[in-house]
Amino acid sequence: MELQVKPSGSLKGEIRVPGDKSISHRAVMLGALASGTTEIEGFLRADDCFRTVNCMRALGVQIEEGDRKNLIVRGAGLEGLVEPVQVLEAGNSGTTMRLLLGILAGQPVYSVITGDESLRRRPMDRVSIPLREMGARIFGRRQASLAPLTVVGGSLRPITYHSPVASAQVKSAILLAGLFSEGITTVVEPAKSRDHTERMLRAFGARLEEAGLRVSVQGRPRLFGQKVVVPGDISSAAFFLVAGSIVPGSEILLRHVGLNPTRTGILDALSAMGAKIQVLETGETAGELYGDLLVSYSYLKGTTIQGDLIPRLIDEIPVLAVAAAVAQGRTVIKDAAELKVKESNRIRAMVTELGKMGVQIEELPDGMVIEGGRPLQGTILDSYGDHRIAMSLAVAGLVARGETIIKGAESIKISFPDFPRVLKQLQSAR
Ligand SMILES: O=C(O)C1=C[C@@H](OP(=O)(O)O)[C@@H](O)[C@H](O)C1
């Protein structure tokens, strides 16, 4: 599918972005491992999260559609999963595969998990190494670093693992495996990654201890089903935070956006660039903060994005590159080599495609340098089948001269199927 974007007038109005993807995955998984029923309100109805639902169903968990489109997960309990009779299919979703590997490691059954062409290229040794250390047997190409992966799990021992990467997927896989071991499992990260697993595990009744970059979970807890209200995904909101900042005359109100401090790096980076974003109202649900965001057009300037800020905005870097292309002056993005192992090589993708639009942009081994402020030219662009690249380029198209055509835009359904409609709504409300 191609997405056509024309130069846009101001974007105005009020929107609700879809539910948080990370929280939606975790609610299904923890709901499955708990006893009793978990009701998920605001579950993200997008391909990645449905992959998790289908995998959990294949492991014997009953998941139904409830009233008001809430998802109802009938918990199987920690010991209740069954051996899947088919290959588990994680599709494009790294979160599904890595978190599920942690759960599968704790099951005394034989399972096989695979994914699409993109996911079969992404590194899985970052989870298979610690899970093997805990006693799981995991097989796959290149020493279990590439899917398809086979897992024969059960009887795990607790470990203390110093992760070489700041990755919530690695941390979560180990903590989830830790639930199936006797004793205390600890993960130490090099920088703080998103902590949704920790918050939700606590809400479901697990015992966790946190100190700085170290988090420990007590094995064999009793988990109880919960009502989970999923806030809007700040990673989806990011496209409209940037669009509202760069399209002259715009003012957008984004309702009920998740504001977990491990995810709000985008607000810090855009503020440093001179964006006008007000946080209007905040509340908390099951340990997760949320609020309304009001963004209005403003003059942006370049900035430096690096260090501990990177894990707090890792998925927003493609759209931040678009903001940087419009901003006056130089933006430097460093310490972001992780972007090379996402759904596509997101550094190369943005450098190549923004380059085609006439942006002065240079690739670094761990980031990029953007000289902003030159006019953008609409042209035919490739999304590399990556949802975040497709939507970031669509935002760039709003301020380009002429028409922009984005190829492979069907990837948008991975995390934000409604994106084109929400964009149109803001364009027509003028
Ligand atoms: O745990 C999660 O839900 C996620 C963690 C991040 O990946 P890493 O753990 O690989 O950094 C992020 O990029 C991904 O979109 C979702």
Ligand SMILES: C=C(OP(=O)(O)O)C(=O)O
């Ligand atoms: C990296 C992402 O997701 P995942 O790792 O779950 O595929 C993303 O949504 O940007």
